[in-house]
Amino acid sequence: MRPRLSGDLRRANRVEVMRSFYGGRTLTRGDVAAQLGVSVATAGTIIGELTAAGLLAETQSTRSGGGRPASQLTMRAGAPYLVGVDLAETHVIAEIFDQAMTRIGHFQMPVAPTDDDPDSVVGHVVDSIQGVIAGLAGVSAADVAGVGVSLPGQVDREGGVSVHAPNWGWHGVPFTSLFTKRCDLPVLLDNPLKAITLAEMMFGEAGDHDDSVVVNLGTGVGLGVVAEGRLLRGRTNSAGEWGHTVLVADGLPCHCGSRGCVEAYVGAAALLDLLTEVDPDSPLLVPGDQAATVAKLAEAARRADPVAVATLERFARPLGMALANAVNMLNPELLVVGGWVSAAFGEPLLAAVEPVVKEFSLTVPYDAVTLAASRIADNPVSLGMAVLAFETFVLP
């Protein structure tokens, strides 16, 4: 939404002011004015509104230097709370955040992949929300301003519909209305890639850059695009399906039904296949447990185990190519790599990938980009969904 009306301007500026405080940042009115490129008076007015609404508060700390001390402002903690739900193929994670986006509660439950009935899944989501609320003394549903739920697959945010969730075989499941039947909290939906990218924009390095790409390496892979400071959604909110772009024409089959997809080469399963290829009898292999194997592999790579290092090298090649594709296509200033696979390896993965990215990127876009590992400690999906819920249901 580009502002056309003067009223949109204020709303946009209000969001922008609020965003500059995410992550516990402490700023003065002057700082905010400089960051937004507006006058101090305007920043002061908006901050006044937000303070009156109970969203910002002065931390009376005075700064020396001669002259009137600038009053430092921060987000005010406390109610109303926001719940972010990460609904995935095998689990539901509900996390509750206070107004300052500090996580104050966590609830997790497994979901059998075969448990694919919409009503049942929605039930699990509602249960986990009630679970995370119940886990906090003195917090009731009345203190929760809203819930953001991340759903796998294609999500229609406006309609509140899961357009397509391949893992459950869903097509056009009216998630929001099913949810509302069981729980009367305000709710909004989105796709995990969007949530992660949003989290990275608000709490990660991506916030400092106007053009970035946030890559998620997990069981599945995908990315989010930030262009001119805004999250790119595409026509139907499904931009970022990098995992299903072709990297190797007529290559390995992908579980999406196509062949040669990026995900078939850099998804967690592909990583384990590589390890098996390098050493079929590797003791690092934990049968039936992807996450454990990846953890052992990462640990072995850190102590320079030759099998692990060789596996990492082989993994880095398709990954680097696919990242170079994103660099060439989108020319970002920052490329953040996150997701549980990336987190397991940490910096060594980036170090292995960077030369490949360089090899397959054009010089100019390569020189313009910085590769970085995500520094978000919490679950970025629920965090991002909580931010979305905050901006939708709380921000005036």
Next chain:
Amino acid sequence: MRPRLSGDLRRANRVEVMRSFYGGRTLTRGDVAAQLGVSVATAGTIIGELTAAGLLAETQSTRSGGGRPASQLTMRAGAPYLVGVDLAETHVIAEIFDQAMTRIGHFQMPVAPTDDDPDSVVGHVVDSIQGVIAGLAGVSAADVAGVGVSLPGQVDREGGVSVHAPNWGWHGVPFTSLFTKRCDLPVLLDNPLKAITLAEMMFGEAGDHDDSVVVNLGTGVGLGVVAEGRLLRGRTNSAGEWGHTVLVADGLPCHCGSRGCVEAYVGAAALLDLLTEVDPDSPLLVPGDQAATVAKLAEAARRADPVAVATLERFARPLGMALANAVNMLNPELLVVGGWVSAAFGEPLLAAVEPVVKEFSLTVPYDAVTLAASRIADNPVSLGMAVLAFETFVLP
């Protein structure tokens, strides 16, 4: 630049009003208001300004229907003129447009690919500009408001520098300042992909959609991304290098030095290689003349020549995959295919490609996208550059 100040708003709205008139469109004040989502009064004010500035004019045609006849408005033809220059590896094309963006003059000269001295190339550009002006009776340089020059490779618009032009081995050539030494017309630089996309946004179907992708198939290939109605440039104006994304890991060598690039499979040279593969002795092959061969091939395909059809089918596969990559990655509403290779084949190319795009796209983004052949008859590069020059140098 997102509007933050109320003044930016008016400027943005003025551009938007003007854009709604490109392509000879005739609209009433009410139409413009509806298109922009502003009130009739505002549209009237802006139109008043633009009329006063001599950019719009009423075509007194009255529409019946009872009531005061709506006055139809159009862009006013005539001076000041704009020149768009398409500087490519083998030619310079300068075209001159009147204010209504109607082409009123054309000048073309070949440039030897070995003629790579910056001063010499700039000289050719200046000569071609003077040539196109001289070709018009009653038009002098004083009537030209500005020039837009498209340069191959990476272009720094703000700095007026050709950051990297691989075909000439340029690195950091200060094009604008070289130009200014020889010609005192206002000048701006951009990359041809951006120019084409802009032309498609203003004069093609892409103008009717907020999220589109404009693909250029020529000797080299690339694309432009329109997201939320705005051209995506990336950090250093080099977004859209789709031609150098990897489609076949460790595949054919590309002249960029990498391997497996899209361009190595869907560039004009690759098309001719396919033809040679299908029938090494094909009479369609015109040695040493890419364009002529493609023209004959396209003509043969139209009359269902088996060799041509087989070549087209084989060409459609990597092209469809690469287009599917763009669809999955960007989720556009419209995908416009242009460039001289595409123009030679016309609709049959799209018909051959569409099933491949479908095969390699995810269902949801595929269903959201429409494939279309470019309908811009003129050279979109010079047209786009002229538009850019108009909006920079003429629009208040």
Next chain:
DNA sequence: CCTCGATTTGATAACCCTTTTAATAACGGT
């Protein structure tokens, strides 16, 4: 030690700009 000025920050007022709403004028048909 106190006072005063310099300096920086915050708040307020006046002004400009943009948009909207509403009223008025223009114009053609019935």
Next chain:
DNA sequence: ACCGTTATTAAAAGGGTTATCAAATCGAGG
């Protein structure tokens, strides 16, 4: 003559900026 549609104009609302003043601190000088 009346009505409906379109354009214009005036008034009002809202946003942002600059200018100005008040507040709070530091440091110099008495």
